[in-house]
Amino acid sequence: MAAEIENLKAMGVKIVNNVIVGKSITIDELFEEGYEAVFIGSGAGLPQFLHIPGENLMGVYSANELLTRTNLMKAYREDYDTPIKKFNKVAVVGAGNVAMDAARVAKRLGASEVHVVYRRGKNEMPARQEEVEHAEAEGIEFNMLNNPCAILGDESGHVIGLQCVRQELGAPDERGRRSPVPVEGSTWTLECDTVIIAIGTSPNPLIRSTTPGLTTTRKGGIDADDMAHTEKVAVFAGGDAVTGSATVIMAMGAGKNAAYWIDEYIRRVNGEPKAEE
């Protein structure tokens, strides 16, 4: 990663830190400064929550928060100031790649037990098979077919458990995915001191709310066509900001695709010949 960034810099890419596009500067202002095209790759945004009781208890994190504190702010290191609570028994809700990541990070931070709780079955998990295998190898436990219905806390407001209802798989829906159906009278509590919610994100509102002309999908992702072009002239977009949470691999592909079309666009505007394949 660091080597790749250095490589970009060597190629002449200028990286400007501490600029929050949409707040520190708008996209229209970038054009005023003379930029001919803008690519938005602002990634995934606000974490989604379950909207069940107890979600604001102390000890409930979004996966984003856990991973920001540890990976970006290096909370696990003594010489860094950002704190992270020590935890013992952790429940991770969700079964995507981020959930696997969060579960493994929690385990490495010293949790004695980490449970992945998912309302569907193992075959329905959205995480890549490889990620699931790595998680299993690290001792993560899988509580499949359990739907969290409440997070329980003690008097001081700290998490003491995750209440779940067991599920069974019903008939396949129109997309062929079998929907979970609650088993009556099967409510139980998984004891834990920490709950990590990893059920996806919704796109960050900062850019779309400050850029007239940009249109968004119903879910809030930026509209972009196959050529990564948005509804706003000379503005391109790709990655999670467009598709919602996906993999790094897909986002890298989107970046490459956009780079090609931005090049095409600038050549066209300046009356230059097309790039050779």
Add this chain to the structure above:
Amino acid sequence: MYKVVTKRFLNDAKTICLFEIEAPYIARHARAGQFVIFRLDEQGERVPVSVAGYDREKGTVTVMVQAAGRTTKMLHTVEQGDYISDIAGPLGKATEMEGLKKVCVVGGGVGCAIAYPIAKEMHERGIEVTFIAGFRSADIVILKDELREVSDKLIICTDDGSYGKKGFTTVFLKQEIESNIIWSRPQFDRVIAIGPDIMMKFLADVTRPYGISTIISLDPIMVDGTGMCGCCRVIVGGETKFACVDGPDFDAHQVDFDSLIKRAAFYKEEQDEAAKHICHMTGGKRNG
């Protein structure tokens, strides 16, 4: 790196300090009610602080910071001419003041530093401002002259009566509301309250029976401050909101104060512990 061009303590007890920092991007767009996030150095935590002022021409932003935890104590040792590694913003939404005519602004302690630019902008827009500034005692009073300049009426009170009137802001807010009722209608079209969570909770209780729209500025624990981590979530009107992108201003009558207050204390142990270990040899600076 961002240069501190002015540093000045705002009270005798030196609990709150003003920093004017070179940050052209922030200066260009900052408005009252928004905040910035700073980081002292690579190992530092990201700390949100409200915008207390800005100079668009000079390209500077001003913050007023109370020494509370490790990072803010370390910031207080940064001198004029020194640099901090990061400052980003402006973040959050600016305070809404469209269409207001008569407003009561209430600040508690360092909350006055956040309320001040709001009162100033309102004053400049011709909104009538009554400002109630509450402090624990005389030695921590800040911005006396500045507040007088931007208020049509200013009440400064201290808990122990060592400066201004003796008593809590809640008492004086109620008095002001009561003495501004015409034909049984309160004349304030808004109350803006900024201070400790518990103070804002009680101020909300004061205005509720009068039905006066009341806005408070929240500062829950944040990590990234840009709508990524979800740490700053608060329950407002039964819904989960994020102070960093949906706020920091919220309707005081809709905020769930109990969970807000509990969550604010989640890292208290770690904070207290970390604040004990600031190197006194170097005055808190990590690399001497």
